[in-house]
Amino acid sequence: MKKHTVLLSLTLLLLSFQSKSQFNIQKVTNSFELQNAISKVKAGDVIIMANGIWKDVNIKFIGKGTKENPITLTGETAGKVTIEGASDLKLSGEYLIIKDLHFKNGYTPSSTVIQFGIDSKTFANHSRVTNCVIENFTQPNREVSDHWVELWGRYNQLDHCNLIGKSNFGPTVRVFLKGNEHINNYHKIVYNHFGPRPRKGGPHGETIQIGDSGTSMAPSYTSVANNFFDRCNGEVEIISNKSNYNEFRNNIFFESEGSLVLRHGNYCTIDGNIFIGNEKSEFMGGIRVINTGHWITNNYFYNIKGKGFRSALAVMNGIPKSPLNRYMQVTDVVVANNTFIDCISPFQFSVGVNIDKKDVLPPSEIRSERPERMIMANNLIYNQTPDNYPIVAYDKVDGVLFKNNFTNAINKTDIANTGLVTTDFQINKAADYLYIPTKNQDDVYKGFDFDKIATDLFGTSRKTQNSVGAINLPVKPNTTLINKTLYGTIWFVKEAPVYVTKTHHVTNNNELIKKLKIAHSGDILILKAGVYKLDASLVINKNITIISKDKKRKAELQFEGDKAAFDMHPKGVLYLENIVLKGNKSQCAFASLEKNMSQAFNLFVKNTEISDFKTVLMVYKASFADTISFDNSNIKNCSSGIVLNTETDAGGDYNAEFVYITNSKFDNIESTVLDYYRGGYDESTIGGNLILKNNTFTNCGKAEKSKILIQNQGIVNVDFSNNTFKNNPIDTIAILWGEKGQKPVNNTVINSGEIKIEQNLKQKLMY
Incomplete structure (x- = not known):
């Protein structure tokens, strides 16, 4: 018997080696x-x-593997194979399995970097991209649209990847549902590290989009789970769900503005x-709710300071008979067993309502359908x-049922009635960003199908102990919210x-040019007092500070020629302090490049004198500054x-x-002092x-073409206060957008026209 067993084992082993x-x-x-190897695979x-x-x-990469024997395309050593230049992979x-590749120092010449498909008829199923990095692989022109990863077909997976720094038009990851x-x-989109993604300055900067308006009623069943969204600030939507039956589980949204x-x-x-904000930003949000039948459970919100669309939980009104690309009514949604710690007014209902604007908007834009059959419990x-x-x-919030929600805050509205209970309870810090109550609130509402909320935030069963909020006590010792080692590749260094x-001390023209060129990003150039005559632009393509030694x-920097004094390049950050800049009336003091501004620049000017330039700052189309100060x-x-x-x-x-x-003086600017515009x-x-x-x-605005001194058409958030306008020969100082709460505060106007408020600013809707 033993001989037969040994013989059988040897036979199987031999067959295995042969296979x-x-x-x-x-x-x-x-x-x-x-490509020759792929053709024979x-x-x-x-x-x-x-x-x-x-x-x-x-x-x-074309091939037909099997579940037991997939076909693999891999780098020789993880992190040592870089794909650069104008490159892509389909x-x-x-x-099929793709792994251990690093895309950097380039951009895709097509519409995608990695695509689970080659054309409309040939695509991938049961395939996987894993342990790969796409780093700053962004288009030279920010207006050119692409997606870094497109998922087509069925049963495909993106996992343990890092996708960092996309700054151009288009979501980072896009799932398509066009066709049966x-x-x-x-x-499955799982265990990835997304971000940071910088601010884009407009829409179409999502990190993940699943479906689109046209296919939004189609079933997708996509799973987005166990990902780390790290400072994903592209736009107000970090994830844009546009299809049915998707799951979003156990993801961390860390200081992401959306x-x-x-x-x-x-x-x-x-x-x-888990949604983690901070005290510094009012742009970090949580979950925004539209449409039908969602279950929002066991989520943890910490320090979310966003309001309106970016509040911790924003529930919108719908548009009657809404087209697919607008806003459907919220119905049959359950929000249960979530925890909100130090969030400003975490429950915000009928966000974006505009039923009072029927005389301004077409019927297709009037959001009057309030949430119905919605449950807020535990x-x-x-x-x-x-x-x-x-x-x-x-x-009105008459379509929402509130049951057994507990708060330490005083409810100063008549909303929720007995369904929002004010009680004195304490919390303790268990780990970074993690605060847990000192005791369970076990007065739990047991609603229809609530038994399917089987576990809490940390996977603890709710069968024997069920508590209000996302967390059941006791919590295991050494429990943490964030373990960055779980996300992305093992080999990629995530933080420099x-x-x-x-x-660097500078005493003359040549030293300024030379030391600016060799300086490392983050360095400081200290200029000795004196006159520096320059006939070429100073290129700012890194983070640099230029400051006078003696305040x-x-x-004094004197610029000749017709080129900008400072050329602001992608990633350029300039801190200019205690400097005198003089032009010859024919150039800009600061200007972006006219094209290929692939990423944002920043400009900070303080205690500086600027005179005799054609334009103070000129930013060209497709250029974007995160901050100008x-x-x-x-x-x-x-001029x-x-x-x-x-x-x-x-x-x-x-x-x-x-x-x-702020705190600045503008004298004899011939035309508009600020023209800050948002179209659409x-x-x-x-x-x-x-x-x-x-x-x-x-004495500003005296040129004949000047119609307005401060132009802020379409800009949403404006603080216009404590300014003095004296002897400016114009009719209009500024037009503020009343609907957005803009108003002048404590301004002094002497012989300078007027500051107007227009309640319903005429704006072209994007839809």
């Missing part, structure tokens, strides 16, 4: 060898791309997600400052080492001021996210921020 020997493992060193084969730089490659077939071959797809948005589609599950709300209202409603800033004796500066004798008006396509884009003009309007895409405060404007 494996049939598989081909081939190493390739160039594009020709790679069969189930179980492995193609290894040699270490090194693969530049300008367009890979079409896969088509069955049971792509619905009911059961894709929300998980159920934009279209029905019957989604949002369970066990949620826990805690605020260190209990005077924060737990509920804000912009319309801390750089120690160096100081009382400022270094002029503080305590004196700007005079220029025009700060020009941020080139996004005129009515697509909702604009040239700068934050514009701060989608109310869910919140953007454009202007602080105009404590400034003095004198």
Whole structure:
């Protein structure tokens, strides 16, 4: 018997070796060898791309593997195979695996970097992209649209990847449902590290979009689980759900300026997600609810300071007989067993309501359908400052049933009645960002189908102990909310080492040019007092500070020629302090590149004198500044001021996210001092921020073409206060947008026209 067993084992082992020997493992060193190997590939084969730089490659990975014997395309050593230049990768077939590749120093020449399909007829099923990195692989022109990963077909998976730094138009990851071959797809997007993604300055900057308006009623069954969304700030929608039956589980949204948005589609599950904000930003949100049948359970919200569309839980009104691309009514939604810690008014209902604008909007834009058959139950709300209202409603909330929600805040509205219980309870800090109550609130509402909320945030069963909120006590010792090692690749260094800033002392023209060129990002150039005559632009393509050594004796930079004094390049950050800038009336003091501004720049000007330039700041189309700041500066004798008006396509884009003009003097600016423009309007895409405060404007706007001194057309958030306008020969200082709460505060106007408020600003809707 033993002999027969041994013989059988040896036979099986031999057959195993024979089977494996049939598989081909081939190493390739160039594009020709790679495509030749792919053309001959069969189930179980492995193609290894040699270490090194693969530049300008367009890979079409086609093959038919099996579940037991997939076909693999991999790098020789994880992190040592980089795909650069104008490159992309498309896969088509069955049971394909791509892993250990690093896309960097380039951009896709097509519409995607990695695509689970080659054309409309050939796509991938049961395939996987894993352990790969796409890093700053962004288009030179920010207006060019692409997607870094497109999922087509069925049963495909994106996992343990890092996708970092997309700054151009288009979602980072896009799931398509166009055709029966792509619905009911059961894709998995799991254990990835998304971000940081910088602010884009308009719509179409999502990190993940599942479906679109046209296919939003189709079933997708896509799972987005256990991902880390790290400072994903592209736009107001981090995830844009636009299809049915998707699941969003156990994801972490860390300091991301936006929300998980159920934009279209029905019957989604949002369970066990963690939303972490901070005190510095009012743009970090939670979940925005539209449509039918969603279950929102076991989610944890910490320090979410967003309001309206970006509140911790934003529930919208619908449009009667809404087209697919607008807003459906919220019905049959359950929000249960969630915890909200230090969130400003976490429950906000009828967000974006505009039923009072029937005389302004067409019927297709009037959001009057309130939520119906919605249940808010067993949620826990805690605020260190209990005077924060737990509920804000912009319309009646008569279609929402509140049951057994507990808060330490005083409910100062008549909403929720007995369904929102104010009680004195305490919380303790268990770990970074994690605060748990000292005891369970076990007065739980047992609603219909609530037994399917079987576990809490940490997977603890609710059968024996069920408590209000996302967390059941006791919590296991050493429980943490964030473990970054779980997400993305193992080999990719996610955070650069801390750089120690160096100081460079500059005494003359040549030293300034030379040391600016060799300086590392983050360095400081200290200029000795004196005159620096320059006939070429100073290029700012890194983070640099230029400052005078002696505040009382400022270094003076005199610029000749017709080029900009400072050329702001992608990723350029300039801190300019205690400097005198003089032009010759023919150039800009600061200007972006006219094209290929692939990423944002930043400009901070403080205690600086600027005079005799044609334009103070010129930003060209498709250029974007995250922050522009002029503080305590004196700007005079220029033809025009700060020009941020080139996004005129009515697509909702604009040239700068934050514009701060504070404590400064503007004298003899011949035309408009500030032209900050946003063309096109989608109310869910919140953007454009202007602080105009404590400034003095004198003798500005005298050019015949000047119609307005401060132009902020379409900008949503404006602080217009404590300014003085004296002897400016214009009729209109500014037109503020009354609907957005904009109003002038404590401004002094002497012989300078008027500040107007227009309640319903005429804006071209994007839809």
